[in-house]
């Protein structure tokens with residue numbers, strides 16, 4: 001690993017690998033380091049000149065990595081709950097419990113370490129979200145009945161899922177709801193419930209599926225489209 005120092009004092013490192021590539025390739029995948037692959041025919045001097053010329057671009061990339069790290073770091077300051085940002089307040093107390101209400105999340109604990117606070121908050125989120133889902137499930141079931149459709153028996157499971165907000169196994173009568181939806185407005189969670197229930201009647205995402213879904217829940221796109229951005 002070698003270091004580049006710019007005239008203005010900023011510095012970064014680079015790691016050079018000789019490869020049978022056409023010219024030079026630059027790749028930033030960690031903070032303050034540029035990975036360079038270059039043909040054996042290209043001199044180090046020329047490579048370093050290129051690195052210096054593109055320095056601003058690399059610093060932008062380092063900054064993006066830093067921002068990403070910051071955003072994904074555990075947050076014990078605030079909690080995204082049903083579309084609101086709730087302040088997390090730690091209160092020294094012998095109870096080991098977090099309580100979520102309309103305006104804030106209070107954590108009662110004698111151990112205010114980040115790890116313990118997060119665990120208590122996550123437990124509270126799971127418990128409260130389970131109750132929210134039970135309520136929304138009933139909303140959808142009575143909505144279906146009102147329109148003349150008898151809802152099938154459905155077991156609701158709430159869990160962390162990587163790539164889906166919800167899923168429906170219509171053969172087994174099983175609906176899974178992503179726990180991460182607890183950060184979104186209640187109507188958005190409701191839209192996922194309607195979507196999954198609609199799969200009991202239409203298994204794919206055909207026009208008929210959406211016609212049925214919109215007939216049942218006309219505001220579907222208004223509330224569900226926020227999930228497509230991320």
Ligand SMILES: [Zn+2]
Pocket residue numbers: 195199205
């Ligand atoms: Zn679907």
